[in-house]
Amino acid sequence: MVKYESDELGRTFQALADPTRRAILARLETEPALSVSALAEPFPMQLNAVMKHLDVLSDAGLVARHKSGRTVSVTLTPQPMEAAMAWLQRYERFWTASLDRLAAFVETPPEA
């Protein structure tokens, strides 16, 4: 279980897997620069916990923190999502054009 590799895409998906983190990103979509405490305020958890989520998000490159004075403002840097979208896009054909073909595969014997 070494996980020494960089695996950018993995960190992106991992970061997106938590509902709290998705909520943080969703808030930053409409309010483009929020302080850490403003971000944490709506959540039913301690500031520490939100900090850890922010650590995961910035390790994944999805947000950036900028200290100005004693407040730290968090901004969206969603470029890593582009790679995630691109990865998913390879499967798009399965739920658009050839859904019936997929259904056929599902019923196909294993040696086909």
Added chain:
Amino acid sequence: MVKYESDELGRTFQALADPTRRAILARLETEPALSVSALAEPFPMQLNAVMKHLDVLSDAGLVARHKSGRTVSVTLTPQPMEAAMAWLQRYERFWTASLDRLAAFVETPPEA
């Protein structure tokens, strides 16, 4: 840390976060129905470990298993990816049209 909720989207992203599982899905994209052992063969781990990955993938609804005789064939059922794509798509504007506007946000003081 209850995690009682269903959180379909979270399970999807969680399933996609592991490189082994992404490799499994990638293989199923081109070879639409593979047996469990055929799927496991290229990986440097025991069959058990691959089984656990398949459990995660089928819990997320990304693959289906169909037993026929003593072999089990695994097929791609990537519908949950559609929701994941849709979620990501909300952020698409940030890396296409208004990248310069994003850059401006990054430099904006926190109270803006």
Added chain:
DNA sequence: CAGACACTTCACCACATGGTGAAGTATGAA
């Protein structure tokens, strides 16, 4: 039936994750 084969399940392990409370560190204000 006996045995191989394909898969599943069980018990276990090390490390990651998501939370807590409490203490620590700058920085702005009185």
Added chain:
DNA sequence: TTCATACTTCACCATGTGGTGAAGTGTCTG
């Protein structure tokens, strides 16, 4: 200088995750 504010870090905890080896189950095959 003193104190509150805004984060950060530390120590800890329960549970989840990704792997192992070994045993169990159902299905062909000789």
